[in-house]
Amino acid sequence: MADERLIAALDVPTRGQVEQLVVCLGDSVSYYKVGMELFYALGGDIVAWLKEREKKVFLDLKLHDIPNTVGNGLCSLLRLRPDILNVHTAGGLRMMQTASEALHHAADQAGIPCPKLIGVTVLTSMDAEDWAGLGHTGTIADAVLRRAKLAQEAGLDGVVASPAETAEIRRACGEDFLIVTPGIRPAGVSHDDQRRVMTPAGAIRAGASQIVVGRAIYASENPHAAAEGILKEMEAVS
């Protein structure tokens, strides 16, 4: 079975490109992230297509609205049977609590396993200057840790955070808390718009449960070789 610690991001806009990438990655990758680009373009059909191929799906729509709207929004997504859903921790404790309760209740009613619910802490594309520009006076690292603890208090299963903050979160929130880390760049690969980055091995060593890799796989000349290289790098530290 493929190593579920690698989640490949399907940040491409067409069904044809998705099919080409998933076929190319074959049995090497069993977990995919469907984000807003693909979901807004193709809707739930693409999730169904992946599930039919027995792939797991992290539906990364980063819900951020009032508690009632987020709770109901998550319940509407449940019919797609995603394995991981997420909300933005910036919505606060009450929003996250409502989201978690609504999702668990809806899954119970439907008699299906509840997807994992995780919270986005601070986007990995943000650096200290971006953060200060929003009027925040503390550091990003402090905010991420605070938001991770809040997510745990609200009953969420974990967070999305940069690998740079992972070790602190692991210490504070314990071994069972999911930490999913984007901002992954194997050595020598462009950082693009990401600011807080780490290699696959570095992220796993820091305590990440799963890593999300987008451009370093789908924009590579040989996506299959790129994925295999990342898997090998992760195996070496486990």
Ligand code: C5P
């Ligand atoms: O191409 P790259 O590997 O940088 O893609 C990272 C993926 O992870 C993108 O789909 C992006 O939306 C997502 N993501 C992120 N930072 C977060 C949450 C999600 O980069 N905090």
